[in-house]
Amino acid sequence: MPELPEVENVKRSMERLGSVGQEFAQVELLSPKLRTQLKASLKKQLPGQKIKKVYRRAKYLLFETDDFVLLNHLGMTGSWRALKAKESREKHDHVVFNFRSGLVLVYNDPRRFGILEIFDRDKIDQIKWLSSLAIEPWDKDFNGDYLFNKTRGVKSAIKSFVMDQRKVVGVGNIYASEALYRVGIRPTRPAGRMTRVECERLAVEIKNVLEAAIQAGGSTIRDYRNSEGELGGFQNHFLVYGRDGEMCGKCKALIRSKFLVGRNTYWCPKCQR
């Protein structure tokens, strides 16, 4: 469910809930595992720790405390919510974080593809989930030259390149189609066949589409919500995603879709070459 814009919005809503500065109290583990085993150390180590910072890296959400880092990936269906009435538990709630102030944050995840793990704070750079991620899209080095150099000799489709978190971070199935449409590149184009100018434009449009989606609160197709329960709005601005059979807004050709890289992919056959 969540790509970078959604995770960024979860992060911002977490800050608005006042999570920074909160001191952990009891932690309740309701399930044995998400994508990975839920460790008992969550219950033992977090109480007494204060959240110093909440931040995002790629599609990961991180809570930094005095001594630890709580790492979270939302998988396809992960979500957070703040409890108002006590004991308002729902199906697929997996972990309950009680704070000393009375705030309660619950992690819910029907498909359990998410990750919730704790690491020593001085070992952040050893976290395997983060070790091979590419630079952030807003890093000064993320530009046309970067994409041009990384794509040289790559025969696989540009769409799979853009979705490869080791090459480009934060772009998933929605924003891959949207970014490539904006640049006028067909998703099936071999990555190594991108010109330098096209790489330049792709770097710009990846940032543009992610930025626009962040500003719109992310995309809600079925069930995405930020931690304050708010829905996203960028689904109303999709130019190609989910619009196969509809007219392209630029040229009136019909938008097509095809299964590619294991995911449905959308593009305009006339505007994208």
Added chain:
DNA sequence: CAGATAACCTGCGTGC
């Protein structure tokens, strides 16, 4: 090695 496919899970919409 690239590319496709399966696997991990549950829920929901569709068509019979």
Added chain:
DNA sequence: TGCACGCAGGTTATCT
């Protein structure tokens, strides 16, 4: 109303 099937915002392991 029920059931089988396909599909879903992600990632990784395993095939061909």
